[in-house]
Amino acid sequence: MSSRTLPLLFINLGGEMLYILDQRLRAQNIPADKAKKAGWIEDDRRRVMNDIITTMFNKKFLEELFKPQELYSKKALRTVFDRLAHASIMRLNQASMDKLYDLMTMAFKYQVLLCPRPKDILLVSFNHMDAIKDFVKDTPSILSQVDETYRQLVEMYTTLSSGEFQLIRQTLLIFFQDMHIRVSIFLKDKVQNSNGRFVLPTNGPVPYGTQVPGLIRMFSCAGEEVTRRQFSNGGNYTAALREGSFEIFGDRVTKLGTNMYSVSRPVETHLSGTSKNSAQHTKVNVAPNPLAKEELNLLARLMGGLEVQKLGNADSGFRVNLFSTDEEEEEALISRPDDLLYGVINIQATKDQQANAELAKIMGEFTESGDQSPSSISKGDDLLAMMDGL
Amino acid sequence: MYHKEKSIQIKNSASALYNNLCALRIAPRRLTYFTVVHANVVNMVSASWDGLNYSHRQLQSKEPNVATSTSLIMQAAFCSLPSRDLLVVTSQKGIQVYESDGSIMVYWHALDIPETQTGKVASKLDFPCRFLSLGISTGAILVFDVPSKGSNITLSDVLEGHKESITDMASECCGGEVCIADLVSADDGGNLCVWKSGEEFKLLNHIPGFDISCSSVKLWKGTVVAGYGTGQIRLYEAVTGILHAEVNAHARWIYSLDIAPYSGLLLSAAEDSLVRVWHLTMTPESQSVEIAHLHNECVTDTQICGAKFCDADGYAFAVTGYDLSEIIRYTQS
Numbered sequence: 001m002s003s004r005t006l007p008l009l010f011i012n013l014g015g016e017m018l019y020i021l022d023q024r025l026r027a028q029n030i031p032a033d034k035a036k037k038a039g040w041i042e043d044d045r046r047r048v049m050n051d052i053i054t055t056m057f058n059k060k061f062l063e064e065l066f067k068p069q070e071l072y073s074k075k076a077l078r079t080v081f082d083r084l085a086h087a088s089i090m091r092l093n094q095a096s097m098d099k100l101y102d103l104m105t106m107a108f109k110y111q112v113l114l115c116p117r118p119k120d121i122l123l124v125s126f127n128h129m130d131a132i133k134d135f136v137k138d139t140p141s142i143l144s145q146v147d148e149t150y151r152q153l154v155e156m157y158t159t160l161s162s163g164e165f166q167l168i169r170q171t172l173l174i175f176f177q178d179m180h181i182r183v184s185i186f187l188k189d190k191v192q193n194s195n196g197r198f199v200l201p202t203n204g205p206v207p208y209g210t211q212v213p214g215l216i217r218m219f220s221c222a223g224e225e226v227t228r229r230q231f232s233n234g235g236n237y238t239a240a241l242r243e244g245s246f247e248i249f250g251d252r253v254t255k256l257g258t259n260m261y262s263v264s265r266p267v268e269t270h271l272s273g274t275s276k277n278s279a280q281h282t283k284v285n286v287a288p289n290p291l292a293k294e295e296l297n298l299l300a301r302l303m304g305g306l307e308v309q310k311l312g313n314a315d316s317g318f319r320v321n322l323f324s325t326d327e328e329e330e331e332a333l334i335s336r337p338d339d340l341l342y343g344v345i346n347i348q349a350t351k352d353q354q355a356n357a358e359l360a361k362i363m364g365e366f367t368e369s370g371d372q373s374p375s376s377i378s379k380g381d382d383l384l385a386m387m388d389g390l
Numbered sequence: 391m392y393h394k395e396k397s398i399q400i401k402n403s404a405s406a407l408y409n410n411l412c413a414l415r416i417a418p419r420r421l422t423y424f425t426v427v428h429a430n431v432v433n434m435v436s437a438s439w440d441g442l443n444y445s446h447r448q449l450q451s452k453e454p455n456v457a458t459s460t461s462l463i464m465q466a467a468f469c470s471l472p473s474r475d476l477l478v479v480t481s482q483k484g485i486q487v488y489e490s491d492g493s494i495m496v497y498w499h500a501l502d503i504p505e506t507q508t509g510k511v512a513s514k515l516d517f518p519c520r521f522l523s524l525g526i527s528t529g530a531i532l533v534f535d536v537p538s539k540g541s542n543i544t545l546s547d548v549l550e551g552h553k554e555s556i557t558d559m560a561s562e563c564c565g566g567e568v569c570i571a572d573l574v575s576a577d578d579g580g581n582l583c584v585w586k587s588g589e590e591f592k593l594l595n596h597i598p599g600f601d602i603s604c605s606s607v608k609l610w611k612g613t614v615v616a617g618y619g620t621g622q623i624r625l626y627e628a629v630t631g632i633l634h635a636e637v638n639a640h641a642r643w644i645y646s647l648d649i650a651p652y653s654g655l656l657l658s659a660a661e662d663s664l665v666r667v668w669h670l671t672m673t674p675e676s677q678s679v680e681i682a683h684l685h686n687e688c689v690t691d692t693q694i695c696g697a698k699f700c701d702a703d704g705y706a707f708a709v710t711g712y713d714l715s716e717i718i719r720y721t722q723s
Contacts, residue, residue, distance in 0.1 A: 001462055001482070113693065116642070117619070162619050163555065163578030163603035166643065173406040173712060174429055174462065180713075193691065197713070200663050200691045202641075209602070210620045211638040218635045218680060231683035234664055237641050 001171040002164065003068035004156065008125050009077070009172060010065055011149075012111070012257065014056050015128025016104040017081065018135060021090070022049060023261040024320050044089070049135050050142060051088035057145040066152055071175055095333035096322040102181045103322075109176040110186065111256040113198055116207030118165035120254055121172075122157050123244040127257030129153070150248045158246050185260065202235030208243045391667070391685040392707070393723045397716040398435055401446055402428035404695055404710040407464060408558060408605045409646045411696025411710045411717065414468040414475055414490060422700055423490065424717055425466040425477065426710050432466040432479055434492050435717065447492050451481040469522060473538040478522065485524055487543060497543040499534070501526065521546075521587055525556025525575055533591060551575065551583035551593050561587075562609040570594070571628040574614050576604035582614060584628045597631045606647040608656075611672055613679045615656060617644030623658060625670075625679055634678045639666060646697045650704030656681070657707055659697035663689050665709055687720060 025045040055061075072080070078101055085092055085100065092100065111124045129150060136142040160168075180196025191199050206212055213233040220226050244253035323329040404410050404426045414423040420439045425432055432449040451463045461482040468490060469476045475490035484500035522534040522543070529552035535544050554577040561573045571594050573585040580599020586592045597614070606617040613634065614626040621640035626633055640660035648657040649670070656668040667685040672678075692711035700706040706721040 118643070161554075161578055161601065161603070163557065166603060166605075166619065170406045177405060177429065177713060178403055197691050200693065202663060202688065206621075206641045210641060211622070213621060213638050213641050215638045216635065216681060216683065217637075218678070219633055221632055221678065223633070227680075229682070232686070233641070234686040234688055235641065235662070 001070075001174065002167040003070060004160070004164075005071050005168050005171040005175075006069060007062075007066050007153070007156070008121060008168065009071065009108075009175065010080075011125055011153075012108045012128050013077075013081065013104045014084065015125075015132060015257070016107045017085065017100060018049065018052065018132060019259045019261050020100055020103055020322070021052070021085075021320070022135070022259075024322055025049075025090075028320060048088040048090045050139055052084060053132060053136050054142050054145070055084055055087035057142070057149055059145070059148075062149060062152070066156065071171060074175070091319045093319070093321070093329055093333070095329045095336070096320065098336060099322045099332065103183060105176065105179060106181050106183050106186070107260075109179060110191065110198055112169060112172050112176065113200070114191075114256055115169070115254075116205075117162065117209065118169040119160075119162055120207070120244070120256070121165065121169060122153070122246060123252045123254050124257035125153065126150075126244075126246070126250075127252050127254070130252070131259055147248070154246070154248060203237060205238050205241045208240045210240060212237045212239060391723060392687065392720040394687075395706075395719040395721050396441065397718045398424065398437055398444060398708075399716050400424075400426055400433045400435055401448060401715070402426075402431060402433055403713045403715045405429055406693065406695050406712040409465065409467075409696055411646070411698050411708060412467045413698045413700050413708060414470070415701055416475075416490075423468070424708065425468070426696065426717065427463045427466050430462050430481070432463060432492070434477075436491070449479060449488070449492050451479055451483070451486065469536075476522075476536070480524065487522070496541040499532075499543075499545065523549075523559060523561075523573060523575075525552075525559050525577075527555040529553050529556060529577060531556065531559070531575055547591055549575075549585065549591050549593070551585075551596065552577040552581060554578040554581070557603060557605050558607045560607050560609045560614075562611075571609070571612060574607055574609045574628060576607040576616060578603045580604045580616075580618060582607065582616060582626070584614065594629055595631050597626055605644055608647050608649045610649045610651060610654070610670065611679075613670070613672075615647060615649065615670070617647045617658060617660075619643045621660060621662070623647070623668075623681075625681060627678075632678075635681050637668075637681060640664060642693075645693075645695045648698045648707070650699040650702055652702045653704045655684075655699065655704035657697050657699060657704075659694040659709060661693040663692050663694065665689065665694060665697050665707075667704075667707075689718060 022045075025048060071077075081101060081104070082097060085097060112121060115121050115124060129146065133143065133146050136146060182192060182194070182196050186192035186198075187194065193199060213235075214230050216227075216229040216231065217225055218227040218229075241253055245251055321329050323332060405428050407427055410427050412425045416423065422437050422439070424435045424437065426435075427433075430451055432451075434447040434449065436445045436447075438444070449466075451461055463479055463481045466477065466479045469478055476496065477488040477490050477492055479486045479488065484498060486495055487497040488495050522536050524532045524534070526532065529550070531549040531551070532545060533547040533549060535546040537543070552575065557576050557578055559573065559575045562571075570586065571584045572587050573591070575583045575585070577599070580602045582597040582599070582604065583593060584595040584597070586594055602622075603619040604616050605619060608615040609628065612628050614628045616624050616626065617639075618624070621638065621642055621644060623637040623639045623644070624633060625635040639658055640662050641664075642661035644658060644660045646657075646659045649655070650657075654670040654672075656670055657665065658668065659665045665687045666683065667687075669682045669684055671680050671682070673680060687709075689709060689711055692714055694709055694711045696710040698708055700708055700719070704722075706719060709718045709720070711718075
């Protein structure tokens with residue numbers, strides 16, 4: 001499959017994550033007596049967003065990401081995002097992090113499926129990039145990192161053929177296979193059915209470069225058109241819209257990848273009644289995967305560059321809850337169905353050679369299972385958290 | 391014209407790959423085998439014609455000498471030789487050939503393309519008479535010689551006709567009649583190559599594309615039927631490259647084409663959730679082929695990735711879709 005998929009997966013998921021966090025940070029209840037500290041809260045929100053975006057666009061990290069390679073496993077990617085979400089003073093509990101990741105992945109799955117043509121995935125990515133640029137427009141240092149990433153995207157992707165983009169799309173669809181988590185904002189907008197599957201309309205504009213179905217033309221041996229016939233296409237299609245821009249600045253035309261959340265539209269996920277096939281799916285990868293060793297070595301290298309903010313003082317960090325109440329959050333953690341456990345790997349990888357060697361040794365002892373690893377916080381930079389099942 | 395029958399449940403959902411459904415009719419045992427690819431697993435179902443018995447088997451793509459290595463499968467297809475049927479599974483690492491029920495591996499061939507090459511195995515294959523041909527992502531086509539018995543399959547030729555990744559290939563076994571062209575290959579740029587098989591394969595014609603990927607191709611009575619990423623279907627005369635017809639068939643990327651050779655029925659399926667049935671007729675007076683639209687079926691909210699006729703008359707067909715764990719069947723009313 002395509003070895004150029006990872007950057008697009010990361011940037012789009014990261015973009016969705018930022019939309020959701022931005023919405024939650026704005027919606028977080030500020031008690032009346034702290035109103036005079038409102039300026040502080042606003043600054044904190046901006047600080048959190050800036051910290052996460054800086055980490056996301058870290059030069060060394062992106063260099064690794066843009067190298068041609070196979071996609072990470074779901075668990076490995078979830079670990080990267082866990083780390084990213086904790087790159088600021090914001091703290092998320094396990095349940096909130098799970099919900100955040102569910103929302104991010106379902107949103108991007110939706111965008112990939114609904115893209116009229118495979119190349120439009122690049123336009124979706126540019127929509128996310130445009131929004132990220134807007135989040136950091138007042139901070140020149142981060143802005144330049146974002147601009148550099150635009151250039152890398154344009155350089156790597158604008159020359160690819162439609163067939164290569166379709167391959168990227170197919171690789172992404174294999175990654176998202178069998179995920180049917182219901183998201184309330186999608187259910188409300190009627191873009192997702194109650195069984196978790198997305199609505200694929202048979203009406204609306206056709207993709208750029210495609211004609212509305214219905215015409216048959218037949219030609220003579222000399223190349224002249226001799227007959228024209230129409231047939232009923234079973235849908236209600238209209239002509240294509242203009243093409244979106246693939247430049248660093250421009251009108252992307254498509255709305256996929258733009259921010260659909262707002263303070264007044266809280267987002268919930270429903271975990272009950274998800275596809276029973278997802279349980280069968282996890283049984284497929286039973287054999288220990290030797291590639292996991294390489295993947296984790298890469299993760300360790302990546303993580304070495306991602307600094308986790310140390311909380312010296314409990315007050316200086318603040319917790320964000322993706323649910324409406326603390327009780328709901330606790331309840332969600334307990335009642336999460338087995339087949340939807342992410343099995344997050346907790347790594348406190350360091351630049352230490354010995355630590356990396358130990359990591360590699362631990363890899364040899366893994367077998368895959370659906371168990372969730374216990375969340376553990378290292379007591380210092382030198383400790384390597386043990387992974388409990390892979 | 392067609393009505394929906396009871397679906398066959400499969401163990402995993404279908405992956406979004408071109409032509410992701412294959413069917414083999416075993417008349418003496420009144421069974422049909424179906425194969426559907428899910429990531430690195432081939433799901434095989436053997437369905438009895440009376441609808442009462444289904445048995446399932448799963449094959450994982452593995453190299454025989456590296457027990458734990460798995461890779462994503464590109465295609466699983468049945469190849470029918472006069473004396474035997476084989477199941478060929480192509481993956482990123484190479485190909486494996488099994489007996490048609492998936493029970494025994496008869497042959498494997500690892501691709502020794504170094505890792506640094508960005509192309510992966512876009513393994514598409516089809517079977518002109520005794521040859522098994524495999525198209526890969528560099529554009530080359532490997533031809534294997536298959537004996538009527540035993541596992542002595544050997545690589546006999548490498549055809550260079552394409553510069554881009556091969557997306558699909560089709561063959562026509564003309565039986566007693568003389569065939570001029572018996573293999574056609576398509577690539578990511580929409581280019582088509584028409585070949586004649588033999589001791590040495592001969593390139594008969596090259597039909598240039600328009601930078602639109604040709605995802606599915608079929609060969610019938612000397613006519614090439616090609617489906618493209620823009621949703622168009624085009625009919626070309628294989629040897630001369632003359633365009634006979636152009637159809638704005640689908641609103642999205644076409645994923646699968648199939649032809650029922652006895653009746654000239656054509657099946658097309660795309661990401662737009664629609665399966666369409668067409669009729670191809672040869673008109674000897676004008677020496678051309680005509681296409682007429684017969685029927686539509688909509689598989690709601692599903693991006694279709696495989697559609698196949700279950701028999702050579704086109705009396706029944708089956709469909710698979712991305713994320714769908716069933717094979718949907720339709721029969722003529």
